Each structure stands twice: as C-alpha cells, then as structure tokens.
Amino acid sequence: MERSRTHTCGELRKEHAGEAAVLMGWVHRVRDQGGIVFIDLRDRYGTTQVVVEPGGPVSLDVAREFKREYVAEVRGTVRLRPEEMANRNLQTGEVELVAEELVLLNRCVTPPFVVEDDTDASEEIRLQYRFLDLRRPKMQKLIELRHHAAGVVRRYLSDKGFLEIETPLLVRNSPEGARDFLVPSRLSKGKFYSLPQSPQIYKQILMVSGCDRYFQIAKCLRDEDLRADRQPEFSQIDIELSFTTEGEVFDIMDGLLAAIWKEAGGGDISTPIPVISHAEAMAKYGSDKPDIRFGMEIQDISELAARSEFRAFRAVIEGGGTVRAIAAPGGASLSRREIDGLEETAKRAGAKGLAWCRVSEGKLDGGVGRFFDHEALTAAAGASTGDLVVMVAADEKTALSSLGQVRLALGGRLAPPSAGDFRFLWVNRFPLFEWDDEGERWEPAHHMFTLPYDDEIEFLETDPGRVHARLYDMTLNGVEIASGSIRCHDPELQRRIMSVVGIRGEEADRRFGFLLNALSYGAPPHGGIAFGWDRLITLLAGGDSIRDVIPFPKTTSGLSPMDGSPSDVEEELLADLGLRLLPRKED
RNA sequence: GGGGUCGUGGUGCAGCUGGUUUAGCACACUGGCCUGUCAAGCCAGAGGUCGCGGGUUCGAGCCCCGUCGGCCCCGCCA
Numbered sequence: 197m198e199r200s201r202t203h204t205c206g207e208l209r210k211e212h213a214g215e216a217a218v219l220m221g222w223v224h225r226v227r228d229q230g231g232i233v234f235i236d237l238r239d240r241y242g243t244t245q246v247v248v249e250p251g252g253p254v255s256l257d258v259a260r261e262f263k264r265e266y267v268a269e270v271r272g273t274v275r276l277r278p279e280e281m282a283n284r285n286l287q288t289g290e291v292e293l294v295a296e297e298l299v300l301l302n303r304c305v306t307p308p309f310v311v312e313d314d315t316d317a318s319e320e321i322r323l324q325y326r327f328l329d330l331r332r333p334k335m336q337k338l339i340e341l342r343h344h345a346a347g348v349v350r351r352y353l354s355d356k357g358f359l360e361i362e363t364p365l366l367v368r369n370s371p372e373g374a375r376d377f378l379v380p381s382r383l384s385k386g387k388f389y390s391l392p393q394s395p396q397i398y399k400q401i402l403m404v405s406g407c408d409r410y411f412q413i414a415k416c417l418r419d420e421d422l423r424a425d426r427q428p429e430f431s432q433i434d435i436e437l438s439f440t441t442e443g444e445v446f447d448i449m450d451g452l453l454a455a456i457w458k459e460a461g462g463g464d465i466s467t468p469i470p471v472i473s474h475a476e477a478m479a480k481y482g483s484d485k486p487d488i489r490f491g492m493e494i495q496d497i498s499e500l501a502a503r504s505e506f507r508a509f510r511a512v513i514e515g516g517g518t519v520r521a522i523a524a525p526g527g528a529s530l531s532r533r534e535i536d537g538l539e540e541t542a543k544r545a546g547a548k549g550l551a552w553c554r555v556s557e558g559k560l561d562g563g564v565g566r567f568f569d570h571e572a573l574t575a576a577a578g579a580s581t582g583d584l585v586v587m588v589a590a591d592e593k594t595a596l597s598s599l600g601q602v603r604l605a606l607g608g609r610l611a612p613p614s615a616g617d618f619r620f621l622w623v624n625r626f627p628l629f630e631w632d633d634e635g636e637r638w639e640p641a642h643h644m645f646t647l648p649y650d651d652e653i654e655f656l657e658t659d660p661g662r663v664h665a666r667l668y669d670m671t672l673n674g675v676e677i678a679s680g681s682i683r684c685h686d687p688e689l690q691r692r693i694m695s696v697v698g699i700r701g702e703e704a705d706r707r708f709g710f711l712l713n714a715l716s717y718g719a720p721p722h723g724g725i726a727f728g729w730d731r732l733i734t735l736l737a738g739g740d741s742i743r744d745v746i747p748f749p750k751t752t753s754g755l756s757p758m759d760g761s762p763s764d765v766e767e768e769l770l771a772d773l774g775l776r777l778l779p780r781k782e783d
Numbered sequence: 784g785g786g787g788u789c790g791u792g793g794u795g796c797a798g799c800u801g802g803u804u805u806a807g808c809a810c811a812c813u814g815g816c817c818u819g820u821c822a823a824g825c826c827a828g829a830g831g832u833c834g835c836g837g838g839u840u841c842g843a844g845c846c847c848c849g850u851c852g853g854c855c856c857c858g859c860c861a
Contacts, residue, residue: 225823228817229819232818232819233818233820234819234820247820306811306812307793307794307811310811316795316796317795318853318854320790321795419860420860421860423860544857640861642861
C-alpha cells in the first residue's frame with residue numbers, strides 16, 4: 197500500500213490543532229514515562245513531539261519498540277499543548293501529535309553517535325558514518341544554504357545574460373600548475389585523459405565561439421596535498437565574458453556577492469567593494485589578501501631608522517634594505533611571552549628578528565625603546581600611548597611579508613573579529629611574473645593567459661619583473677575567494693608571454709596549441725573570474741572548514757572513510773587499460 | 784617530501800615518574816521503575832587484543848624503533 201505524509205516534521209503549528217496528520221521521519225529520541233510515551237520525530241524540516249497515551253489506539257509497548265533513528269510513520273491528531281507544556285526550543289513546540297497509528301518503516305542498528313548538533317563524535321567517525329552526520333540539523337542547514345546560494349548565482353547571472361554551459365571532465369593533460377588526476381583511456385591504450393584543474397581554457401574557447409557570457413558551477417580537480425581549506429575536488433563559480441573591462445567585471449561581481457549575501461542570509465554588504473593594487477596591499481598589509489577588518493597598517497620608518505642609535509637597523513639600511521613598523525593599538529598590554537610569540541611568527545616568515553617597544557606617556561619602554569626618540573618614532577609609526585610598536589629590518593619583500601604575518605597575529609589578539617563582519621576587497625594590478633629562486637627562472641605569478649598593461653608590454657623580454665597585468669583577486673576577511681583576469685586574446689602576445697616562462701615555439705604548440713589556434717580565429721577581447729565556491733559558502737556560514745560544506749569530503753590524505761576510496765582494482769581491469777602496477781617501493 | 788599532535792569499551796575522554804587497578808569517568812546501549820516529558824529522572828547491567836608490528840624490562844596503556852590512520856602546518860597548490 198502506498199503511503200504518504202500530510203505534513204513535514206517542522207510544519208505543524210497551533211493553527212493545525214484538531215486536524216488529522218500523517219508524519220514520517222526518524223525517531224530522534226523516546227522518552228518513556230511509564231504511563232505515557234513521548235517520541236520526537238525528526239526530518240529535514242524540524243522535529244515534532246508524538247504522544248502515545250495509555251488506553252489509546254497505540255499500545256505503550258508498541259511505542260517502546262521504537263529506538264533512536266528508527267524510521268516511523270505516525271497517523272494521529274494535532275493537539276494544542278497546555279501553555280506550561282509548550283517547548284519554546286521547538287518550532288512545533290506549541291502542539292503535539294497524538295498517535296493513533298504507529299508504523300515501523302525501518303529499523304536502525306545502534307548508531308555510533310547521537311544525531312544532534314552538539315555531537316561528541318570526532319570528524320573521523322562523522323566521515324565514516326557521513327549519512328548519519330548529514331542528518332544533523334546543522335549539516336542539513338549547510339546543505340540547504342549551499343543550495344540557496346547556488347540558486348541566487350544562477351538567477352543573478354542568468355538575468356545578466358550569462359549562459360550556464362558545461363565543459364568536459366575528460367581533458368588533455370596540462371603539465372603547468374597543479375598535478376592532474378589521470379584517467380587511463382581503454383580505447384587508446386597507454387594514453388590518458390586528465391581531470392580538469394579548472395575549465396579555464398574551455399571557457400576562453402567559449403568566448404572565441406561567441407557565447408559572450410558564460411558561467412558554470414564547475415568541479416575542479418587537483419592532485420596536490422590537502423589542507424583544512426583544500427580538497428582534491430572542489431567547486432568554482434566559473435565566469436567569463438566578452439568585450440568586457442576590469443571595471444565591468446568588478447561591477448557585476450559586486451552585484452553577485454551582494455545578492456548571495458542578501459538572499460542567502462549573510463546580510464547587506466556595501467558596494468562597490470573597494471579596490472587596492474597589489475603593490476598597495478603588500479606595502480600596507482604585507483599580504484596579497486589583506487584582512488581589512490582591522491587597521492594596523494605597515495609604515496615605512498627607514499628614514500628614522502637610518503638616523504637611529506640602533507646599529508642593526510642602520511646596517512640593514514646601508515645594505516639597501518628597509519625598516520617597516522606596525523603600531524598596534526593597546527598592544528602595550530601584551531606580555532613578554534606574547535611578544536616573543538610574535539617574534540617567532542616574524543622569524544618563520546624570514547625576518548632575522550622583531551624589534552619592539554611599548555609606547556607610554558612621553559617615553560618608550562622595553563625592547564629597543566632606548567634607541568629611539570619618543571616623538572620621532574610615534575610620528576613615523578603612527579603610534580599612540582598604550583601601543584606596541586613592532587619593527588622589522590630586512591629587504592623589502594621579507595620585511596613586508598613577515599610584518600604581514602605579525603599583523604595577522606596582532607589582529608587576532610587585539611582586534612578579535614566579530615561574527616557577521618564581512619570585509620570584501622579587490623586586489624588588482626598583480627605582477628605578471630615572479631622570479632623563482634630555485635628554478636632560476638620566471639614563473640607566472642597567477643596565470644599566464646592574461647593581458648599585461650599596454651605601457652609595460654615593451655618590458656616583457658627585457659625586464660619581465662616590471663610587467664603588471666590585468667589580474668585581480670577578491671578577498672574576504674583575509675581569505676582569497678576569487679581570482680581572475682582580463683585575458684590575452686592576441687595569440688602572438690600570448691606566445692611572447694609563454695616564452696618568458698620558458699614555453700617556446702613547438703612546446704607552446706604541443707601544450708597549448710588548441711588555445712593558441714582558437715585565439716587566432718578572431719578571439720574577442722574577454723576576461724573572467726572564478727570563485728572558490730566551497731570557501732565562499734564556508735565563510736557565508738561562519739564556519740572554518742570547507743569539509744563541513746561538502747557533503748562527501750576526503751580526509752587530509754585524500755581518503756574517503758565512508759566508501760574506502762581510493763581502492764585496489766582487479767588485475768583484469770588494469771589489463772584492459774593496458775596498465776601494470778610496479779612493485780611497491782621496498783625499504 | 785618534511786614537521787607537530789592525537790590513536791584506550793559503540794562514542795568522547797582520564798589513566799602521574801613503568802609496578803596497589805580487577806584499566807576509570809561521561810554519553811550511548813540492555814533490563815527494571817515511573818501518567819507530561821522534551822539533554823527526562825531513578826535503579827541495575829553488559830561491553831576493552833589500550834591502532835598494528837617489533838624491541839627494552841622481572842614487569843609496558845605508559846619507554847624506544849617501525850608502520851597505519853585522523854587533524855594542523857611547511858613545501859606544493861599557474
């Protein structure tokens with residue numbers, strides 16, 4: 197017999213009192229009072245209390261058979277609870293369902309953990325029993341949030357004329373960048389497809405195809421080591437548009453973010469989102485993804501340092517280095533131990549040490565305070581009484597990046613972020629290349645299918661480090677959430693860029709021939725961006741691990757505890773693919 | 784590839800400097816009592832090769848080596 201429910205477990209209210217209802221769901225908890233039994237029935241929408249009363253059509257002994265996570269159907273009548281018995285913690289708490297028939301739809305073996313928000317299970321166990329973990333209301337909310345946000349993205353971009361287009365998952369291997377996952381080809385034995393690191397090349401080709409505006413919520417796959425915010429497969433909102441400018445991209449994306457935040461519960465965000473150049477981000481925050489929820493900007497105190505009594509500073513300046521400082525409001529209260537911790541942070545980032553002093557009324561205390569004039573230092577560092585001034589002397593890159601790390605530590609300690617504070621920021625004008633000390637060669641700083649600024653193209657061959665490009669990132673609270681660029685649509689210029697990073701002539705054709713070929717058939721000027729979708733949802737939800745917004749994530753070693761992948765396969769299957777395993781590396 | 788940290792009944796943890804312990808606690812589980820509970824309560828009970836392998840020792844949950852796995856970080860991730 198076919199059965200169906202009349203309501204969900206989150207639906208019944210006092211208006212329904214007196215009505216007949218059929219609910220189906222999971223037994224959350226049974227409270228056996230001896231003479232009366234309560235069953236909390238739960239589904240995605242909520243929880244409703246079912247009452248089994250003595251002398252009623254359902255025997256108490258039958259009700260007692262139901263255990264946690266059994267699947268049940270309850271037919272009954274909705275009844276208003278007496279005022280003092282209402283449960284304000286439940287949305288359905290003003291009513292209860294008086295059972296007239298209780299049907300066992302399925303049993304459940306004893307669950308390894310209790311299915312509720314404050315579970316005590318470790319993440320390992322949660323992943324192994326992910327189907328139970330995902331039943332927890334908290335996880336269901338995250339799944340819902342992700343769905344709603346995706347809906348906003350589709351509506352917003354569709355309204356702006358973007359087409360949702362799928363690109364292939366079986367693609368050509370690309371030796372650039374991250375390691376590819378390989379897929380052996382049965383039909384072409386000994387050859388391999390790759391799983392795409394991103395749809396980058398395909399979306400550019402769609403622009404050449406005249407699609408004009410494209411988007412996709414795309415799976416990206418990278419065979420690299422994992423982190424809390426990195427999974428081997430993850431999702432991007434991938435976007436590309438033709439005949440566009442950086443300003444237009446920013447404008448549309450500002451609107452997209454505002455729509456997601458407003459409609460998916462993050463609140464209003466102010467647009468336009470501010471823009472700073474990469475150079476400015478590095479100079480002020482020592483990072484290309486600044487957290488601007490607090491100030492503590494980096495100051496250049498080289499001039500003062502050069503005149504100071506502090507010999508270590510003078511030596512660095514004379515050697516062509518620089519001295520930078522941060523004034524941390526209220527930082528004078530930090531203990532010596534905490535300051536040592538900051539120095540440790542600076543050293544890990546390459547600094548030789550961290551000079552510091554406390555600012556009090558009319559004088560400098562502790563650390564290197566005695567080498568400096570109170571007035572001069574507070575003016576140069578922008579410090580006030582009660583501040584801690586921290587300083588690093590080094591080459592510019594080291595000074596900025598180490599102070600950038602120290603700044604984040606100071607921010608966490610002195611200006612702890614409040615939930616719901618979302619500070620978006622565009623960072624643009626990235627350098628096109630960066631020098632790789634180990635490989636002793638130029639490498640693409642972001643990616644190389646990008647248009648350099650016109651007035652710097654002439655330095656491509658002579659001084660690549662001087663060339664900046666129309667590259668941009670969006671950051672949110674110090675996390676990079678999107679990255680994109682205005683692309684290079686001229687195949688000759690693209691070849692020049694490739695040759696700077698050592699991909700020349702035939703090699704360029706072999707690796708990227710199909711893109712270069714497409715570009716030479718009338719490619720329109722175009723550009724785009726890709727958002728890290730999992731990170732974005734994590735931030736929107738106020739979480740800290742992308743594993744919580746991915747229904748079936750892998751562990752940090754790329755394993756899936758629930759299904760046991762990756763796994764061995766039959767010899768036969770390998771033979772079909774023309775593969776044979778090498779013996780495992782012996783000791 | 785490297786570093787840190789953790790691994791003890793179903794789950795989460797405690798277990799000191801190696802020996803008075805029969806490996807303890809909470810939750811979950813099983814049985815009993817209870818007619819208004821909602822983190823129900825009370826009583827009783829069952830449940831452990833201390834991740835795995837080796838070593839040191841009269842004696843190892845505890846020390847050493849290796850290994851597997853979880854988490855975090857560096858490298859890596861155009």
